[in-house]
Amino acid sequence: IAAIQPVRLNKDHVIGRGAEFLGLDRASLLRSLGVLEQAGVLLRRGYSVRIVPDVLADHILHQACITPQGQPTGYADRVFEGFESLCPSDVLRNLGELDWRLTKSGEQTPALLSSIWQAIQQEFKGASHSSRCAMLKVLEDMTVFQPQRMLELVEFAIRNPATKPEGVELSKVYQYTHDDVLGELTPLLRRISFTLDFLPRCCDLLWQLGRDDDQNLSSHPNDPLHVLADVARYEIGKPFAANHAVLDAVERWLDSDPNVHGHVHSPLEIVDPMLAKTGLSSHSEGPRWALRSFALQREDIEPVRKRALDVVVHCLSSTDLKVIMRALASLESALREPAGLLGLQITDADRGQWRPEQVEILEQIERLAERSTEPLVHLRIGEALWWHGRYGQSSDIKE
Numbered sequence: 001i002a003a004i005q006p007v008r009l010n011k012d013h014v015i016g017r018g019a020e021f022l023g024l025d026r027a028s029l030l031r032s033l034g035v036l037e038q039a040g041v042l043l044r045r046g047y048s049v050r051i052v053p054d055v056l057a058d059h060i061l062h063q064a065c066i067t068p069q070g071q072p073t074g075y076a077d078r079v080f081e082g083f084e085s086l087c088p089s090d091v092l093r094n095l096g097e098l099d100w101r102l103t104k105s106g107e108q109t110p111a112l113l114s115s116i117w118q119a120i121q122q123e124f125k126g127a128s129h130s131s132r133c134a135m136l137k138v139l140e141d142m143t144v145f146q147p148q149r150m151l152e153l154v155e156f157a158i159r160n161p162a163t164k165p166e167g168v169e170l171s172k173v174y175q176y177t178h179d180d181v182l183g184e185l186t187p188l189l190r191r192i193s194f195t196l197d198f199l200p201r202c203c204d205l206l207w208q209l210g211r212d213d214d215q216n217l218s219s220h221p222n223d224p225l226h227v228l229a230d231v232a233r234y235e236i237g238k239p240f241a242a243n244h245a246v247l248d249a250v251e252r253w254l255d256s257d258p259n260v261h262g263h264v265h266s267p268l269e270i271v272d273p274m275l276a277k278t279g280l281s282s283h284s285e286g287p288r289w290a291l292r293s294f295a296l297q298r299e300d301i302e303p304v305r306k307r308a309l310d311v312v313v314h315c316l317s318s319t320d321l322k323v324i325m326r327a328l329a330s331l332e333s334a335l336r337e338p339a340g341l342l343g344l345q346i347t348d349a350d351r352g353q354w355r356p357e358q359v360e361i362l363e364q365i366e367r368l369a370e371r372s373t374e375p376l377v378h379l380r381i382g383e384a385l386w387w388h389g390r391y392g393q394s395s396d397i398k399e
Helices: 012-022 026-038 054-065 075-083 088-104 114-125 129-142 147-159 168-173 178-183 185-192 196-210 224-232 240-256 268-275 298-316 321-335 348-352 355-371 375-391
Strands: 042-045 048-051 278-285 288-295
Touching: 012 026, 012 075, 026 042, 048 054, 054 075, 054 088, 075 088, 075 114, 088 129, 114 129, 114 147, 129 147, 129 178, 129 185, 147 178, 147 185, 147 196, 178 185, 185 196, 185 224, 196 224, 196 240, 224 240, 224 268, 240 268, 240 298, 268 298, 268 321, 298 321, 298 355, 321 355, 321 375, 355 375
Parallel strands: none
Antiparallel strands: 042 048, 278 288
């Protein structure tokens, strides 16, 4: 159970395979599961049961897969072979978590998933586009526990389009392409980015995948640039190291790619979330997800904001009109007052802390107005400042 949980009791083929794997008949297995549930060892949710507490399941799986001397027993390979075709996502998630815990423990334990992962790689290399899409969906749940392996697989998928032709029947319904495979990579990169060591590479890959995509990002939460903007956003509990890693990536693109502004999307779209003054953070409350609004304190995020504004000001000095106009849009966003999201109360102190930064932004805009002879730039400056001059909360900023 620990290797394939949650066990879905309404799936006859899973119960049948489980009985065969354990050398029991189906009735005996179901009776045993009922006894364990009655004793409180198994917790039922709908048609599924799992071992509780989680630490007990972890211990049972560890004992089955690893000897007291720290060597693999071969049980992990047996479970994978037995249940790969029925519940591969569950098996890989549970084994992947165990492998992660063994690695983090610092013990000199051989990698539990070595042979399993080698088989997955070989299958993926020889798979068609549709089979690769299916495999990536299965592997998604184990990504957070196996970020390095999954990052290597993502990079292979990007560089090496499938060459195996699709089945005749499938090709009549829909013709899978390399773009379909690339579309499955974004959720994986989102999860890989939770590991700070791999965040820089994830930023580069997400930018590469999404910079020329002309979709509306707000309506496509799995769009690469949408995910990258989410990584850049402030959230409760997120370390500022993640924001700095994103800024490192943006600065790297600006320095190394002469055509960085020639794509459908601008790198400043990734900088804009770091110019926010309030934010939303999601967290789980049992089976539900809840949103919580919060106000940012300037002293806490000043190092990140200063770097973000420096990137925008650098773009403001460009000779390309398109880049200047986009930088002005970012400065207009940074100039805005804190927003009371989801009923959040914004105090005078919340607004007042941003006055020095607002003055600095206005000074940058003033310098641009003095040096630019481009009429469109002056029109855009007037458009950016009109609201603040009419409705701003601070009299000196309005002036």
